Amino acid sequence: MSLSLSDIDVFYGDAQALDSVSLEVPRGSIVAIIGANGAGKSTLIRTIAGIEKPRRGSIRYNGTDIAGLPSYKVCDLGIGQVAEGRQIFPTLTVVENLQMGSLLPRARGKEKATMEEVFSLFPRLAERRDQLAGTMSGGEQQMLAIGRCLMGQPELIMFDEPSLGLAPAVVQEVFHIIKLLHERGLTVILVEQNVAVSLKLADHAYVLENGRIVMDGSGEALLHDDRVRQAYLGL
């Protein structure tokens, strides 16, 4: 067992964003979370990351309760995230952006080796190592955001809308990378608007509606579920 949430409630002021959310993310799996805008997907990720504090419930990671832990401690336990909208440092070069990813205590001293790995995973980044990140294309910036996250030596990566605003060919590439990382043993939580692709990729998926988990099952099963097909695939 890698990560498990039970009965998580999160509020923004008086508005409830998550309502007794429970889910399991076994080690080495890909778990997809799907849902409409405003369903609470990003809140879920931010809560696991320690950025939002749950009012109730527990989040256990490898046996310890991490609910309410500050985000820098959660990161150092090996839970990385590739946030929505990429959030790279536009005025820094590719290499400097990657170095920013390795500031965590757990990643110190492994900077050089990991950077080589990242460059072999993303040859494009190697070509542009001295280019300012802000001048790269959206797809390249997404690669950089993923690479930077890898620099922190995560065991579990949370992707928040990794395909947002990218060209279809690039989306393919991003999903290919996610699959590759999973094959290398990383645990993945994938939040996506692109429901069809993420369900195909996922071992297990949860459907979030108005802050509640309304359905879950294997990716394959949800892909063929009539309600999911109607609501999220437009079929």
Added chain:
Amino acid sequence: MISRLVDGVPRRALILLGLFLALLLVAPLLVDGYILSILILVLYFAYTGQAWNVMMGFAGQLSLGHSLYVGVAAYTAAALYVHFGIGPWAGVWLAILISVACGLFIGFLAFRFGISGVYFALLTIAFAEFTRVGFDHFDWVNGSGGFFLPVTQYSVNDPLNLRGAPVMFYYILLAITVLAFLFCRWLLTGRIGYYWLAIREEPEAAQTLGINVFRYKMIAVAISAGMTALSGVFFAFYYNNLFPEQIFSMSRSIELILGPIIGGIGSLFGPILGAVVLTVLAESVTEIMHALGYDIPGIKQVFYGLCLLVVIIYLPNGIWPPLRKRLGLGDHS
């Protein structure tokens, strides 16, 4: 540790910096008392600007209330000296401590409760303002009547008590400014420099990268307040008089930050260049107007305003960043 200070700095930059420092070292031998007093002002603004820059330029936290740190430190050191005969080099530590404590208190209130940007700036103004009002009624240091240090004849220099001729103040301030410059370079090239950069450029990203945003903002405030305290102590012993209305006033806070803004926020040499340009030009304008027979009160402030206008419109990053590019001095000075 020493190599970190010069790593990646082009040779020409080091040579130019050396020449500049040499010029500052011999300057008192070449100029008269009036020019010397202007040079002291330049160094004062350069140093204080550098201190403010740690918070704004490095960590991205806008303070418009740095007169608070100048003021409490100035009063602390002056009161210790006048009431207890404790010299400034001993008093400065308490002054720094109190300033840092003020900074941490404001920082804690702001950062713990998610106050940032303009609201943080307003908070810093508020604290400076009500400290001013408080000191107006603080009888131990003579309230709004002003607090005065005994003025001695400038025949013997007593650097241990900061009593002496302007030239002594000049060299002490020069040493402090140089040390501050090196210290800031050291900060920027270390891990903390990267933390600050991340916090300044993308606070959200900094958090997702596992940076303890709260702690490093607090450290920036503490360092900035502590450094600013030193200029407060210097101010007290150089001018020998302190008035709450002046030292805590908001226009003082603004005056302190004009140098770094015009020189280039976030750069190391920007605050120094900004202080040189502003002070020298402002004094020249006053002098020229005087020579022409016009004595217009407030002309200096009008001039500051014009400078700010021109720089913001034409050089939004300040004078230094484009200048260092033209001089071929790299991007990180």
